[in-house]
Amino acid sequence: MEEIKNTDCNLITGLTSEEVETRVKSGLVNGLQTIKTKSVLRILIDNTFTFFNFVFFVMAIIVAAFSGFDEDGMGNYGFVILCVCNTLIGIVQELRAKHTMDKLSLISAPKVRVIRDGEEKEIAVKNVVMDDVTILQAGHQICADSVVVEGSIEVNESLITGEPDAIVKHAGDSLMSGSYVVSGRAKAKVVHVGMDNFAMKISAGAKYFKKPVSVIKNSLNKIIKTMSVVIVPLGIALFSVKYYIQGNDMNSTVLTTIGSLVGMIPSGLVALTSVVFCLSVIRLARHHTLAQDMYCVETLARVDVLCLDKTGTITEGSMEIHGIKTVDLSEDEFCRHLKNLSDAVKDENATAAAVKNYVGQYEAAGEVSVVVPFSSDRKWSGAVIDGRSYVLGAPEFVFPNTAEEIKAITREKAEEGLRVLVLASSDIEIIGHSLPDGLKAEGFIFIADKIRKEAPDTLQYFRDQGVTVKIISGDNPVTVRAVAKRAGLSDCDSIIDMSTLKTDEEVIDAAEKYTIFGRVLPDQKLLLVKALKANGHTVAMTGDGVNDVLALKESDCSIAMASGSDAAKNVSSLVLLDSNFASMPKVVAEGRRSINNLERSASLFLVKTGYNLLIALLFLIVPSILPFEPRHLTLLGGVTIGIPSGILALEPNKNRVEGRFLPKVIMNAVPGIVTVMAGIIAIVITTQTILTGLSSDEQHALYFLATVFAGYLFVFKSCWPFNLLHAVLFVGVIALLVLCYFVHLSFIDIQSFFGLYRGITPAMWKVLAVVWSILVVVFAAMWALDKKYNVRFQTTVGDIEDKIDLRHEEVLKKREAKKAERKAKKSL
Structure with a gap:
């Protein structure tokens, strides 16, 4: 803020009521010291009515129309739960950000004293107008940019400098809103109000919603946005081919199409990411x-x-003494004099605190007759003790005509980052706030910021x-x-x-x-x-x-x-x-744990996204029913993705973060995607050539068991190298699937809930055995290739991502330019 020298105003009467009213009508009033942020309603709307939620809502309605809410149909609604969770997480995050921004205020003083119509009045900060004459004294906060017109005060201007040292302000000096008066009394004329105030500019500059700078979150958003756009035309094409061209059953076609589309969006990964970071916060x-x-x-x-x-x-924000140097005096005597002066002055600042700590073991003695507290204007403090004057302060102020020896000491210690204070004494007593004559240096104190x-x-x-x-x-x-x-x-x-x-x-x-x-x-x-x-x-x-x-x-x-x-x-x-x-x-260690574990978990989710996308494209030309209904994917996702990813994401992991998140997780998912697709293609060939005439339930069972086996192979890779936790996890998810096939519960039929078919014939088991053997070979080969070429292909994928991002930024810039052009035309 530039210095303002225009101090013309009536210091006795201040503004009249008419002048205040004129300024209020002209908008020259402080107003409420707040900046509006996004409303709660707007946050709810923005997070609820998204394209992603709309697509899932439509799919849920379609599932309800063709599936119902009995035991056979309830398993098809698993994706709705994740959709609701993701929406709630987004709302909570933005509400927290709003709450934080709403609390931001640099002006905390609710009232200010002004002179109006010749009287001192206390008014609300929002009612201060331009040219008001305010009265400032120790403890007051300066609520509007002003200029001192009478008196002098010491002000803490950490708002500007970041350093807490008080600065003396005389008539004609400017005062920043948000600063505090340390001592003195003055009258000041208001020169800025409202949004023109320095404090309000800082508040306004900080009161905007900044989306989290998260590579993982941004990468997931890219995947979800891409798939959200893809699934609509792909879903329409898939349904049309299966129902109108291939003549499949309406009910089956709808559910399997929805199942394929739901599997393409890794909505569970969004929820898992939020859970992992929430636990990190805890x-x-x-x-x-x-x-x-x-x-x-x-x-x-x-x-x-x-x-x-x-x-x-x-x-630490405090000071400490790094040594002393005495002049014709023992260190013990020097410290006693320093103790006496410290106790007499009773200053409350960082330097005084450091001195008190340094001489804390000494006892104060002597009769104090005069005390001069420290002033940032004088740069020294002093006292008369037993008739002798003692002064402690900056050498250049205590000895204005500083000797070359003292200058040399100051320069030398300044290079070491040390401030130099001199303790001087005189037989002549201090009068008023003036230094006594005949001062002689007793010694020097070397002081510096205390390093944490x-x-x-x-x-x-x-x-x-x-x-x-x-x-x-x-x-x-x-x-x-x-x-x-x-x-x-x-x-x-x-x-x-x-x-x-x-x-x-x-x-x-x-x-x-x-x-x-x-x-x-x-x-x-x-x-x-x-x-x-x-x-x-x-x-x-x-x-x-x-x-x-x-x-x-x-x-x-x-x-x-x-x-x-x-x-x-x-x-x-x-x-x-x-x-x-x-x-x-x-x-940092907690961040590494989250990133590294989520990279591993994200690959599990992207396997499902990848193979569901490829399955949808493949079955546009394959004259067969689609492999999965939503309920099949609920169980498949649980045992091969949800449970393993949840446990693996919470492991200790202090490895350095390497590579870029999106290219890394995509390349890590490739072996799993290829293996699943190898199983799907093998089953397609089998059902078209060897086991023809299978029912839809039998075909679903073959696809499910081939896919779940490939999923377990990828879980095996994710658990490698094995430890006790990984071994228990791997065996546990296999055991869980077996239990789902054979356990009977009184309150729910698990087999119907997840659409599990148990009437598998010997011929089907033989086919599965062959397919599983093929998948082991395929996966082993893909794992070996992954180890050799993963990093190289990560670079390629990263370059593609950069080009897409650059293109996206160009499109956004063009849109903004067009908007600006339209606004300019409207203004004309």
Whole structure:
């Protein structure tokens, strides 16, 4: 915000009622400090009335018309349950995001004191108008951008600088909304209201719904959208061929067509993904980490650039003394003088706290007659103890005509990231707030930000993982470099003072070149994150101040400390509840567990999607009934996909994330798809040449048993290498299928529910034995080829995905351009 020097206003009367009314009518009023977000009704509509849900709803109605709700028909509705679960998950996620955004507010003061009609009045923040004269004193929050017109105050402007040091404001100086008055009293004239306020601009910049940056979720959406478009024309074609051309039974044709279409959409994978990430969130809570976005654990595991704020992340936000140097005085005597002064002044700031800790073992002594508290304007504090004056402060302020020796000490320690304080004394007493004459240095204190104990190990961990760490701070770049060096960060000499950059282009160019960024403004932090993302990086950002809000919101994964501001915590994906930086490797480990296990589970689901798609295409030309009804796929999916994927997805797994999700899972699914199709083709040939004249139930049984066997082969591959859990899982899913065939329950007929046929003839068993033998050979060959060529074909599939994404982006850009063109024409 630029300095505003126009301070013309009547300080005694302020605005009159007529002037206030005129400004309100002109819209020059603060108004409600909120930004509208998507309504609950809109969230419900957007998540319920989707194309995916519409297709499933139509299919459910068709199934109900031809299947009914008895035991034979109920098994056909399994896909509806998954559809409902996916819809509820989407609604809950977006409602949580809305709740978080609605809480975001940088202005917490409900009232403000103003002068109107010559009287001091307390009004609501929303009623403040342009040119109002506000009264500010210690503890008040500045609710609108203003300029000081009378008096002086010390203001905490962490909103702008990110550093908590108070700044003195005199008449003519500007004040930012959202800042706090630390001390003093002043009158200020309001110069911005409503959306023009600095705090409101930050709130507005952060109050938008950002979809989770999840490669897995985006990949699943691509698959579902693609299949949702494919199944409509394919379903119509399949039904038409089977019913009108091949003359199959209407009821059977409808159910088997629906079964083929339902099997093409991996809806269960969406639900499983949400469950896995929800459990990750629960596990992270045990490590004192709150995940506000359940996909953030995945994103952090994929991060390749980590942007850290110095204060509160690498440092604790407190100071510590790293040593002292006395002048003609013993260290013991120096510390006693320091203790006496500390107890006399009773300052409450980070420096004073560090001094108190350092001399805590000493006892204070002496009679105090004069006390001068620390002021950021004076840069020193002092007291008269037993008739002698003691002053503690910055050498350049305590000794304005600083000797070369003192300058040399200050320069030397500044290179090490240490601030230098001097303790001086004089026989002449302090009068008012002026330094006494005759001051002599008793010694120097070297003080610095306290590095978090866990910071060096955590930085080393990310370096070992190939993550580039950058420090972005509002502090002096030399100081930031020294702190980073003490914390063990590599490449600490690559620094830049962001106050020297004048254009956005310079900031964007600096993003990749430098490791340490000092004197960074909030909009520059945002620009740095955007530039890194534009260069293809997955960016994580940590912060704790209001000045970090915009950059936190923009980053792929944002992390806030519990000790930070409410605004930073509200927009962050992760909140470290114990403000412990060491928790981040645990989040990465949890993300790896989720990604690696879901890659394995996703391949199981894509096997079903792949073979159902190919079956539909194959049976457009094969004059035979379709292999499955929906109820067959319910059991088939349960024993070969649902149960195995659910258990495998929850295993411990700390392996590095390698490869791209979608190409990897597609290629991993290929052996299973080919094996199933080999079984289906073998059964088609058999029923057309050897076992002709089989009933529909007998044909369904052959297709089912061939497919379930191929599915078990792929489960075997997914469980490899075997351990006790994998062995129990593999044997268990086989045993479960056997039980479904032979167990009789009083309350439900399992065989009718899943459409299982038990009247298999010896001839059919012989065919199955031959087919199963063929499938073992086919699968073994595909497994061997997969090991040899998988990575190569992943690259090919990845290139195809990139081309499709690029084409999609071009189409979207053209649409946006046309919309803009139509709007421009309408405005004319």
